[in-house]
Amino acid sequence: MKKIGLVKEPAFETRICFLPKEVKQLTQLLEIGVQVEKGLGEGLGISDTEYKEAGASLQSREDVLNNSDYILSINEVTDLMLDGKQNVLIGIFNMLFYPKRAEKYLDKNTTVYSLDLLPRTTLAQSMDVLSSMASIAGYKAVLKATSHYNSSFPMFTTAAGTLNPAKVLVLGAGVAGLQAIATAKRLGAIVEAFDVRKSAGEEVRSLGAKFVEVEGAEEAKDAGGYAVTQSEEYLKKQKELIHERIRNANIVICTANIPGKKAPLLLEKRSIDAMKSGSVIIDMAAEQGGNCEMTQAGETITYNNVTIVGNSHLSREVSQSASQLLSTNYYNFLKYLVQSTKEDDVLLEKSKVIDNGTITKPLLTNKFELA
Template sequence: MVIGICKEPEGENRVSCLPDVVKQLVQLKQEVWIESGAGERAYASDADYKAVGAHVADQKEVWLHADMLCRMHFPESDELLAQAREKTIWVGMYQPLYHAAEIQKMASRGMTVCSLDAIPRTTRAQSMDVLSSQANIAGYKAVILAAAHYPHYFPMLMTAAGSIQPAKVLVLGAGVAGLQAIATARRLGAVVEAFDTRPAVKEEVMSLGAKFIEVEGAADPSAAGGYAVEQSADYQRRQKEKIAATIAKADIVITTAQIPGKRAPLLVTREMVESMRAGSVIVDLAASTGGNTELTRNGETIVHHGVTIIGNSNLPSTVPADASKLYGRNLLHFLQLLIGKDGRLQFNFEDDIVSAACVVYEGKIRDARILQTVQQA
């Protein structure tokens, strides 16, 4: 099988595979073609790929020869998609529940689509969990970004000129990104509070040195795969009151809450933002699905009432070397489920990981939720 590693669109600095992963794919009897320049933004040169046995070619050649194309993002246009052969296998992070139209286009050409962000977040699938590996980076970088925009110190400082009080950080959502944000903010010396609808994460939050803000009566999130779930109107009212009281005292807010296939929950209203002190910073990691704040604009940084609001769901791209390394290892472990000992590809849909990730197989949409969205369009 020929595996093509594509160059990502402008604005994306990661690459699906760095040379160390390509070397292992070659050892698995795969022929690997690299689009020239694909790894440059992640500090991997064409020469590095050639040294481990890959073929380097231009985009047209790679797309024409590849049986499988590894590309994190969808092709940006129908014209670009048409350059790939029909029945090509695509592997990436496609957020299929949000992009049913793009999925339908690929299905109409008999293609197979494996979306790694659809892999179940189970113990067995941990080594393939791209959501966790990339969210970890996002949580870290969110705090670094906030610190860069915040006009004060993060830690408490006592100097001859007087004392500086530590920054107060509020993290909304204590999943992988939220926990990393807590840990990073604490390392920088901030006082941290965290909110989550899942009481089970209280111990983890407190173990990192943060205070856990709890609102009783949350809906059971056990079947949501680590995501938030929709809450009752009464719970949302009490949640809003609690967050409003806390956010008015916060200097930095990191928001991370998302619900699969739906708009991100609205946690921070305009009024809450306007209650914050001038110079405060909000980093919204849920920007691509609507954002957790009423004022978030995806891919933009705005200032409202003296508060800087950064809408960025692609922070892992700003740490491209390590983000690519971790993503590539996730990808490799997934491909090992598909590649037999003879090097041939096989889709075993009795495997829950393969079944969940493969949202389209040879032109047939397998995920009922995507199919329903397509039929309703």
């Protein structure tokens, strides 16, 4: 019988990738065993007993890593033993941006699937970890902005006078951006949104926000719904438009990212200098360079009386909900992987980064050689 191993995440990680509910579904559906490191769910208030009652066996970390055919995690498992035993590692490793993470698996009997590389297709929707986490993070970004903003979001009309609603500018109208728009609107803010993709305009307007755009953007049909790198001329026009709009904004939510590449710089220092005192910027692209020139990844700073929060992992601050979504995503992927009988399965090939110690992605190979 094949065995799945679930181990604790590093101390900085608040989420877990597999909950007891999905363990029970998996053991009932497939002839497969599940081994869980003791204390796996304690950060979420999930006891070892709940995992045991779901059908898992409780083991030490060493035993789980040494005796599992599939290892599931969110982050890298740095103490995974690569001693010749065949392993399949499944996680969210972002190796296109951090190619050195692939080094330890080269020439080893290990296959690595990175779920951030799943194609954005109908078949893969139920496994789409990026969309799940982006939605949670977009919601949390607005709530975090409210905690740093020293005025109200909705309009208040009182006997003492009227308080104007906050003006929110969202940069990037992907999953995170759309959730940020919806959340800000629910809180009563006036919302504008920018995206290089003209196709995003309809979704933005459907949420009650104003769509601002620069004509002449390049779009690629095979980009999976993501933005693509733009021309220098377009980028210049884009920065001027954002500079103009940001003067009136109280809150800016930055969500623009290009998979495997540095995040586009949208907010220059001169634009931040033009912002109102007390404004707040939440930069969700911080880890990949940030959309804001002054962003410091993992830090909250104040520049010219503007608060700038650099946080690419906001879903960790909504760990219960994030873990529920991740658990469903991982369950659906694992079920698909185990049951797949296709020789050339597009979904699995897209997400497979390393096949028995060999890098499968030419782009990653190039980056690894240059890193």
